[in-house]
Amino acid sequence: MLENQLLKIAQDLGSPVYVYDAAKIESQYKRLTDAFKDVKKLKLNYAVKALSNISILKLFKSLGSGIDTVSIQEVQLGLAAGFSPDQIIFTPNGVSLDEIEEAAQLGVKINIDNLSILEQFGTKHPNVPVCIRINPHVMAGGNANISVGHIDSKFGISIHQIPHILRIVENTKMTINGIHMHTGSDILDIEVFLYASEILFETAKQFKNLDFIDFGSGFKVPYKAGDIETNIEELGKKLSSRFNDFCKEYGKDLTLAFEPGKFLVSESGNFLVKVNAVKQTTSTVFAQIDSGFNHLIRPMFYGSHHDIVNISNPSGRERFYTVVGYICETDTFGNNRRINEITEGDILCFKNAGAYCFSMASNYNSRFRPAEVLWYNDKAHVIRKAETFDDILRNQIAIDFSKKKEKPTTV
Numbered sequence: 001m002l003e004n005q006l007l008k009i010a011q012d013l014g015s016p017v018y019v020y021d022a023a024k025i026e027s028q029y030k031r032l033t034d035a036f037k038d039v040k041k042l043k044l045n046y047a048v049k050a051l052s053n054i055s056i057l058k059l060f061k062s063l064g065s066g067i068d069t070v071s072i073q074e075v076q077l078g079l080a081a082g083f084s085p086d087q088i089i090f091t092p093n094g095v096s097l098d099e100i101e102e103a104a105q106l107g108v109k110i111n112i113d114n115l116s117i118l119e120q121f122g123t124k125h126p127n128v129p130v131c132i133r134i135n136p137h138v139m140a141g142g143n144a145n146i147s148v149g150h151i152d153s154k155f156g157i158s159i160h161q162i163p164h165i166l167r168i169v170e171n172t173k174m175t176i177n178g179i180h181m182h183t184g185s186d187i188l189d190i191e192v193f194l195y196a197s198e199i200l201f202e203t204a205k206q207f208k209n210l211d212f213i214d215f216g217s218g219f220k221v222p223y224k225a226g227d228i229e230t231n232i233e234e235l236g237k238k239l240s241s242r243f244n245d246f247c248k249e250y251g252k253d254l255t256l257a258f259e260p261g262k263f264l265v266s267e268s269g270n271f272l273v274k275v276n277a278v279k280q281t282t283s284t285v286f287a288q289i290d291s292g293f294n295h296l297i298r299p300m301f302y303g304s305h306h307d308i309v310n311i312s313n314p315s316g317r318e319r320f321y322t323v324v325g326y327i328c329e330t331d332t333f334g335n336n337r338r339i340n341e342i343t344e345g346d347i348l349c350f351k352n353a354g355a356y357c358f359s360m361a362s363n364y365n366s367r368f369r370p371a372e373v374l375w376y377n378d379k380a381h382v383i384r385k386a387e388t389f390d391d392i393l394r395n396q397i398a399i400d401f402s403k404k405k406e407k408p409t410t411v
């Protein structure tokens, strides 16, 4: 998508606004399926949490994707987008048995990562097949908050507890139809995937009724020029070959599943904001924008990098700016960034704003959440309207304090 097309959207619809490029989502989906073309049965389940707009889900459905969900609401969203229950896998963590039963009743695939819940679910519903999320005890991921497969993590059932899983299966007569892991996000080194995969294969051997092995996700995308990314093509070659060998050994063509979020949508996203003010202090030039971490929390939450481009003045002289938001706390998007000269009213574009950006947005400071636009077939489609003041007040209940308190009656 071109910068002048983005600029026109900001001018027509106002800012802030998220814009997603459907062609980039399609090409990433194709890149991943091409990388694993040697596997007979491949299933990509897009991780809804990354970007959950219903039109984005419908786009994934049109590509042949399934979805990975982590809450009953994401399951319901997937059904509303037209996915059939067997195209949806429910991979929650720390939810109640009730929520898992509700998902099972809707007919979606169930993934359990807790021994106690597994035992209770298997006892009550021995006829519902279940996938198990294993914790392979591998340290992987871009930072501590997104490294979820290590020994101290709350996710998954430890590989050291396989005998316990087997006892539960034996006692309840439940069926385990899948084995799953997800070790973290932003994993650079494909050797980490391959190492963790070996643990998954070893585990899989112990379960005789599998239909699929789900290798989770965590593919790292580039955030700036020259940035390292997961080598999907090499991973595809190596893991496909190893997977095919495993299937021969296992005696069945299993499905190889992934559940990527970031890889599929991160680079499709552009977040457009307007510069409210340029503020020169004794040490810094701040570009103050009409947004804050309420709309894009990743830099403050994870220290994530998003390239910031001045699309109003693309050939202006480069200067250094610290780009900050309007939230009443430290709210920095980028420190000392080299950006084409900024004047008040300019439109800046945050790159890689597809994954975990809008989906983590909030109304903090009672601000509206922005509109979302999908650029599809050379046209801008509004896929979410910007919020209005009614949305801020919706569900709030105002108590009338003007009424005088009644005096207690004395007996």
Ligand SMILES: Cc1ncc(COP(=O)(O)O)c(C=O)c1O
Pocket: 047, 050, 068, 091, 182, 184, 185, 186, 216, 217, 218, 219, 259, 260, 261, 262, 263, 355
């Ligand atoms: C269980 C699970 N699967 C898939 C994903 C998607 O990961 P990514 O966005 O890195 O592809 C996550 C991310 O947190 C996850 O927790």
